[in-house]
Amino acid sequence: MKTSNHLSFEKILVADEDIPWEIIDDKIQRKIMSYTQELMLVKVAFKKGGIGATHKHPHLQISYVAKGAFEVSIGAESKVLKEGDVYFVPSDVLHGAVCLEEGVLIDVFNPLREDFL
Template identity: 70%
Template sequence: MIQFNKTLVTDDELPWEVVEPKIKRKIMSYNNDLMLVKVAFQEGGVGATHKHPHLQISYIASGIFEITIAGETKILKEGDVYFVPSDVLHGAVCIADGVLIDVFNPMREDFIKA
């Protein structure tokens, strides 16, 4: 069983993992209950519509994104936040290069097994 990953993390110690041609991520830290992931998008990158049992809250650190949650779409930019309840369809399209900070509860085991 996973206990914790790291308590003090510097960005430059973690490698990027390529998820899609225009999307990469860093799993910054986690324990069984919580995970923080930095996701960098290039313009045109698409986080395909999907759902998962985890709660998710995401902070737009930079860029502009078209976010769709449960059929509702809104343009969000730096400083904005979105919340995704468990098992709700959601997706993202990057309009201008940017970074999302995703927080999941519980942690995404599928991300560390990939």
């Protein structure tokens, strides 16, 4: 579906099993679950020791720890976050994560990450 304000939607009603995993490396895989121009939700699965390398981007990001434990660094701050915890990344702030226990992050971006498509 296309509208004048949005890129195509991946799905309106999403069944996890219908979205294939994209292999990022031997310890990280992701699924782009749904998106519009303004918003994107991405599910990222990590094996223990997986590293979300330190990086920055202009997008706002909020992430929910759905499973596992991660050492998350945002700017000069670091903290171990576990299932049920959340972190927020402002635009253009260095951030990264190390998976301490096999886990899953649910990342939400505004606007969408075109580099993921």
